[in-house]
Amino acid sequence: MSLPHAILTALLEKPSSGLELTRRFDKSIGYFWSATHQQIYRELGKLEQAGQIRALPAAQPTRGQKKEYEVLPAGRAELAAWVARPEDPRPVRDPLLLRLRAAGVVGGTGLREELERHLALHRRQLEQYREIEERDFAPERTVTEQDALRHMVLRGGIELESFWTKWLTETLAALPATP
Numbered sequence: 001m002s003l004p005h006a007i008l009t010a011l012l013e014k015p016s017s018g019l020e021l022t023r024r025f026d027k028s029i030g031y032f033w034s035a036t037h038q039q040i041y042r043e044l045g046k047l048e049q050a051g052q053i054r055a056l057p058a059a060q061p062t063r064g065q066k067k068e069y070e071v072l073p074a075g076r077a078e079l080a081a082w083v084a085r086p087e088d089p090r091p092v093r094d095p096l097l098l099r100l101r102a103a104g105v106v107g108g109t110g111l112r113e114e115l116e117r118h119l120a121l122h123r124r125q126l127e128q129y130r131e132i133e134e135r136d137f138a139p140e141r142t143v144t145e146q147d148a149l150r151h152m153v154l155r156g157g158i159e160l161e162s163f164w165t166k167w168l169t170e171t172l173a174a175l176p177a178t179p
Helices: 002-013 018-027 037-049 073-084 095-106 111-136 145-174
Strands: 053-055 068-071
Touching: 002 018, 002 037, 002 053, 002 068, 002 073, 018 037, 018 068, 037 053, 037 068, 068 073, 095 111, 111 145
Parallel strands: none
Antiparallel strands: 053 068
């Protein structure tokens, strides 16, 4: 149920076309809530049909012009209600953890290389998050509540990537050396 809420959030931050939304998902929201372009366009249609968003009127009607969407009061109300609703944490479902468990049963040929690959990916993501933090959340900057919340989402990403890099480093160190 969260994809429509992610879209409503993005549109409230800035009215956008479907293409602009997919680009924004690729650059920011997608770090913690991913969606394919098809999923985003499908949800835009559902949100529009539900009366939660609308396409802004075009200055000049032209064929093939991209629609820019804005959130209507019903969409804002739905998002506010969703924010206020209690929700339990979700259990972790990570394929890498399941693969490690399976390797404990059938053996782990190629597992070290896969763990090293994951470690490199998490290190790269951690570096990217830290660069974003340095660029967008300098300590001397005036902070609004919205800025503080955005920063805390980024801090959550930094902490998760820090966890994964530490855990993967420990896991690699715990594995016996391969002959």
